[in-house]
Amino acid sequence: MRRTYLGEFEEVVLLMVAILDGEGYGVTVSQALEEHTGRIVTFGTVHNTLIRLEEKGFVRSELGGATTERGGRRKRLFRVTALGSRALQEIQQLRQDLWQLLPPNTLRLGGV
Amino acid sequence: MQQTPPRWAHWLLTQLHPDNTLEEVEGDLDELYTYWYRRAGPTQAALRYLLNVVSVLPPFVLRRSNNKQQYEQPTNMAMLSNYLKIAWRNIVLNKAFSTINILGLALGMACSLLIFLWIQDELRVDNYHANGPQLYNVLERQFYDGKIRTGKGTPGLLPDELKKLFPEIVYAAGFTGSDAQLTFAVGDKAVKETGRWAGADWFNMYSIPLLAGTAETALNAPNNLAISRKVAATYFDTPQQAIGKSIRIDNNRDYQVTAVFEDLPDHASTKYDFLLNWQDCLERNSWMKEWGNNGPRTRIMLRPDANVANLEAKMRFLMRKLDKKLNPKQFDIQLFLQPYQEAYLYSNFENGQQSGGRIEYVRLFGIVAVFLLLIACINFMNLATARSARRAREVGVRKVIGARRGLLIGQFVGEALLLTVLALGIALALVFLLLPAFNLLTGKHVSLNLTDNTFWLILLGMTFLTGIVAGSYPALFLSSLNPVRVLKGSLKFGSGARLFRQGLVVFQFGLSMLLIVGTIVVYRQVNYIQTKNLGFDRENLIYVPADGELGTKYETFKAELQQMPGIQAVSYMGELPINLGSSTGGVTWTGKDPNVNIQFTQTSVGYDFVKTLKVKVKGRDFSKDFSTDTTNYLINEAALQRIGYKDPIGQPLTMWQRPGKIVGVIEDFHFQSLHDPIQPLILRLAPNATQTNILVRTQSGQTSQAMASLESLAKRMNPKFPFSYQFADAEYENLYKSESMVGELANYFAFLAIFISCLGLFGLAAFTAEQRTKEIGVRKVLGASVSNIVGLLSQDFLKLVLIAIVISSPMAWYVMNRWLQNFSYKIGIEWWVFAIAGLLAIGIALLTVSFQSIKAALMNPVKSLRSE
Numbered sequence: 001m002r003r004t005y006l007g008e009f010e011e012v013v014l015l016m017v018a019i020l021d022g023e024g025y026g027v028t029v030s031q032a033l034e035e036h037t038g039r040i041v042t043f044g045t046v047h048n049t050l051i052r053l054e055e056k057g058f059v060r061s062e063l064g065g066a067t068t069e070r071g072g073r074r075k076r077l078f079r080v081t082a083l084g085s086r087a088l089q090e091i092q093q094l095r096q097d098l099w100q101l102l103p104p105n106t107l108r109l110g111g112v
Numbered sequence: 113m114q115q116t117p118p119r120w121a122h123w124l125l126t127q128l129h130p131d132n133t134l135e136e137v138e139g140d141l142d143e144l145y146t147y148w149y150r151r152a153g154p155t156q157a158a159l160r161y162l163l164n165v166v167s168v169l170p171p172f173v174l175r176r177s178n179n180k181q182q183y184e185q186p187t188n189m190a191m192l193s194n195y196l197k198i199a200w201r202n203i204v205l206n207k208a209f210s211t212i213n214i215l216g217l218a219l220g221m222a223c224s225l226l227i228f229l230w231i232q233d234e235l236r237v238d239n240y241h242a243n244g245p246q247l248y249n250v251l252e253r254q255f256y257d258g259k260i261r262t263g264k265g266t267p268g269l270l271p272d273e274l275k276k277l278f279p280e281i282v283y284a285a286g287f288t289g290s291d292a293q294l295t296f297a298v299g300d301k302a303v304k305e306t307g308r309w310a311g312a313d314w315f316n317m318y319s320i321p322l323l324a325g326t327a328e329t330a331l332n333a334p335n336n337l338a339i340s341r342k343v344a345a346t347y348f349d350t351p352q353q354a355i356g357k358s359i360r361i362d363n364n365r366d367y368q369v370t371a372v373f374e375d376l377p378d379h380a381s382t383k384y385d386f387l388l389n390w391q392d393c394l395e396r397n398s399w400m401k402e403w404g405n406n407g408p409r410t411r412i413m414l415r416p417d418a419n420v421a422n423l424e425a426k427m428r429f430l431m432r433k434l435d436k437k438l439n440p441k442q443f444d445i446q447l448f449l450q451p452y453q454e455a456y457l458y459s460n461f462e463n464g465q466q467s468g469g470r471i472e473y474v475r476l477f478g479i480v481a482v483f484l485l486l487i488a489c490i491n492f493m494n495l496a497t498a499r500s501a502r503r504a505r506e507v508g509v510r511k512v513i514g515a516r517r518g519l520l521i522g523q524f525v526g527e528a529l530l531l532t533v534l535a536l537g538i539a540l541a542l543v544f545l546l547l548p549a550f551n552l553l554t555g556k557h558v559s560l561n562l563t564d565n566t567f568w569l570i571l572l573g574m575t576f577l578t579g580i581v582a583g584s585y586p587a588l589f590l591s592s593l594n595p596v597r598v599l600k601g602s603l604k605f606g607s608g609a610r611l612f613r614q615g616l617v618v619f620q621f622g623l624s625m626l627l628i629v630g631t632i633v634v635y636r637q638v639n640y641i642q643t644k645n646l647g648f649d650r651e652n653l654i655y656v657p658a659d660g661e662l663g664t665k666y667e668t669f670k671a672e673l674q675q676m677p678g679i680q681a682v683s684y685m686g687e688l689p690i691n692l693g694s695s696t697g698g699v700t701w702t703g704k705d706p707n708v709n710i711q712f713t714q715t716s717v718g719y720d721f722v723k724t725l726k727v728k729v730k731g732r733d734f735s736k737d738f739s740t741d742t743t744n745y746l747i748n749e750a751a752l753q754r755i756g757y758k759d760p761i762g763q764p765l766t767m768w769q770r771p772g773k774i775v776g777v778i779e780d781f782h783f784q785s786l787h788d789p790i791q792p793l794i795l796r797l798a799p800n801a802t803q804t805n806i807l808v809r810t811q812s813g814q815t816s817q818a819m820a821s822l823e824s825l826a827k828r829m830n831p832k833f834p835f836s837y838q839f840a841d842a843e844y845e846n847l848y849k850s851e852s853m854v855g856e857l858a859n860y861f862a863f864l865a866i867f868i869s870c871l872g873l874f875g876l877a878a879f880t881a882e883q884r885t886k887e888i889g890v891r892k893v894l895g896a897s898v899s900n901i902v903g904l905l906s907q908d909f910l911k912l913v914l915i916a917i918v919i920s921s922p923m924a925w926y927v928m929n930r931w932l933q934n935f936s937y938k939i940g941i942e943w944w945v946f947a948i949a950g951l952l953a954i955g956i957a958l959l960t961v962s963f964q965s966i967k968a969a970l971m972n973p974v975k976s977l978r979s980e
Binding site for chain 2 (some may be wrong): 063071
């Protein structure tokens with residue numbers, strides 16, 4: 001099974017990039033993380049994760065969109081690559097398959 | 113609203129965050145800071161900002177690798193930096209060769225720079241006046257006795273007359289030809305000052321800043337006196353205070369200070385500390401008022417639109433009109449003009465035509481500078497081509513990859529330029545260090561003026577020229593190599609390149625030889641001058657100006673002085689015995705051809721003249737025992753020859769309508785520079801000692817006692833005047849200052865030339881020895897001795913040096929012979945001069961080469977033959 005390993009946090013960040021749909025960069029990704037998951041992480045964590053994702057080929061980036069509020073500096077905007085979206089879908093698929101295998105009542109017992 | 117995060121935290125980020133992601137991270141954090149600031153206020157924002165900055169600093173941050181490798185398009189810069197890298201590696205790889213090259217070039221350049229500074233300084237002399245191009249000196253061509261003599265002296269009335277006659281002349285001023293030493297007294301203070309007399313227009317003509325007074329009134333009345341800032345400071349507090357004050361000169365007349373001028377700059381050829389009015393000069397020297405007498409200089413300033421040739425034509429025969437007694441058949445005078453700014457460098461005249469002067473030294477040194485630089489360039493060319501085998505591969509590879517020939521030439525010339533620039537740095541440091549010594553030697557005040565544009569231009573020009581000359585041959589040679597042959601490894605250089613190298617070595621040593629011969633000849637001539645028997649004894653002879661009481665009470669002074677220790681004899685003389693300048697044609701004798709005008713040098717002397725000067729005499733000296741001696745004459749042998757008496761003693765001679773007899777004939781002695789032959793001389797007896805120089809002959813070895821006697825007596829008898837004196841031998845050496853300077857400079861230059869040549873030879877020998885390592889090994893194995901091999905390696909170079917000697921000797925002879933023509937009394941250039949110079953060149957070359965060849969010969973053949 002030749003699949004690149006995707007960590008839990010990586011997966012969340014990759015999802016955020018996908019959600020932001022071309023508007024994803026350091027700030028928006030970390031704000032989205034906070035907003036949707038309530039997790040507050042340092043910027044460095046997000047930054048490193050994005051770099052790692054790009055190295056693994058799940059996202060690609062380009063520089064652009066300089067605005068005055070950031071002193072005219074360019075952003076590095078991320079998009080999910082084909083490999084990235086397949087990885088997300090595969091994870092989703094795997095989870096669904098696994099949920100199917102779950103005996104009924106198992107979770108309901110311990111869950112509520 | 114834009115909020116700015118804490119500056120130091122931001123600074124930390126810019127310093128430590130990886131460069132390739134800095135921009136985006138900076139921007140992101142800025143945006144986040146603004147967000148936090150709005151949400152939680154400044155403190156929270158700052159804290160979070162700091163925390164997040166730390167999270168993106170090493171070691172926490174990941175480095176974004178440039179894995180999307182954008183292959184950089186190679187630019188010109190990349191290629192240039194490659195050239196630079198290769199050049200640097202080559203310099204570092206061959207430390208010995210690089211050192212030889214850079215050192216040689218640096219020495220050559222330092223020398224050239226020094227010479228350039230000297231030349232620049234020479235060209236600046238007298239070249240700073242605002243009216244410079246309009247200033248002219250009036251000179252005389254005198255035709256007599258079948259000769260043409262050019263003189264700077266003119267009649268004292270000429271300046272004013274010229275101004276009256278020619279509208280082209282705006283200003284005209286007389287100027288005395290030699291320094292006067294006068295005693296200035298204000299109150300109790302009395303000091304000797306040096307100065308001259310000048311016409312009223314003086315300060316209008318020359319750009320000499322006046323600190324007080326005006327140019328118009330500075331010298332327009334007989335008792336006017338203009339003094340320099342230095343003199344003003346000696347007697348008064350400020351220049352302004354000096355104005356209107358009176359100064360007593362030579363304890364007999366008071367002069368009013370009417371102007372204070374700035375001390376003359378270093379670039380003034382004649383320096384004076386005071387100027388007196390021209391009327392005063394004519395009053396003191398009534399002979400100047402006669403048209404037949406020449407002495408003072410005439411300086412004029414023309415209108416800017418004046419036609420110089422026209423004016424010269426108009427004034428050419430003016431003297432025939434002004435001087436009624438002038439008989440053009442016997443003695444004719446033509447006036448002509450010399451631009452004032454040229455006068456310093458072009459001071460010599462021959463047959464009435466300009467024939468050089470100091471400009472010859474300027475040219476000579478200019479040529480020497482070029483030679484030295486050329487020798488250093490040749491070192492570079494030689495070593496670069498000799499080692500070309502090593503660079504041949506590089507050239508091959510570059511060509512295969514696609515370098516065109518032009519680019520390769522550029523590369524190698526560029527390398528030469530790089531080396532030259534390195535050398536230039538060292539050269540500048542050397543010049544900086546050597547300047548004080550150089551100034552001492554040349555008597556100049558040259559400095560490295562870094563704000564001077566021409567200096568930088570010359571520097572730039574010199575660097576480029578040197579780099580291109582040095583780099584051109586190696587560049588052309590290397591770039592012409594055929595890449596296929598080079599890369600196949602069968603590289604064989606033709607004999608052409610070797611022949612060229614040998615030619616260069618011959619050229620180098622030829623130049624060195626030229627300089628060595630030149631040095632020896634100049635040194636011997638200077639030595640000859642300094643030790644020549646002048647016909648009188650210049651050792652132990654002191655001149656004391658007969659000021660004040662010393663002149664009027666001379667007899668008492670002499671009588672008392674002769675009693676004192678250390679004094680041998682005392683006399684006096686109108687001028688100084690080494691520098692008699694005044695001449696006259698007013699001499700008649702029985703049997704004189706009326707159509708011939710012979711100029712006799714003349715001066716006046718006192719009793720005991722022969723004894724004091726220690727000249728040899730036939731007949732007798734002037735003596736108090738003969739009352740008629742006041743109209744009698746002493747003549748020298750040259751004069752006797754022109755007069756033609758068979759038995760001269762007691763024969764009649766008339767000078768200036770004063771009939772008298774010849775009482776003695778003195779053996780010719782040199783009373784002028786050795787550049788000129790001994791002129792006929794007539795000595796007359798001066799009625800008294802005022803305005804003369806007292807000559808004191810001291811006992812040898814007792815100079816200090818004699819000086820003490822002299823000083824105490826002079827101070828007692830003549831308290832109003834400061835005691836001053838000159839030593840005859842020191843004054844004599846002063847006459848040949850420029851020759852001694854040239855001699856000494858030539859010494860250094862010859863040494864440098866041979867040193868730089870040897871540097872090159874050393875490098876070349878090292879290279880040859882290295883190339884022939886295998887050959888030497890084989891020879892040694894077969895039984896060659898060390899001396900065999902040293903001989904083998906040395907003879908190649910010796911041959912070259914020998915050829916250089918043979919070629920350059922006649923050239924050296926020709927050049928030095930021309931230089932010696934300047935002297936009437938000179939050494940001959942003998943064959944052994946060339947022998948010594950040649951042996952020296954061979955010796956030094958042999959020494960240089962043998963170091964390398966012995967090293968090569970002593971090498972163990974096993975080592976050199978083991979590999980392969």
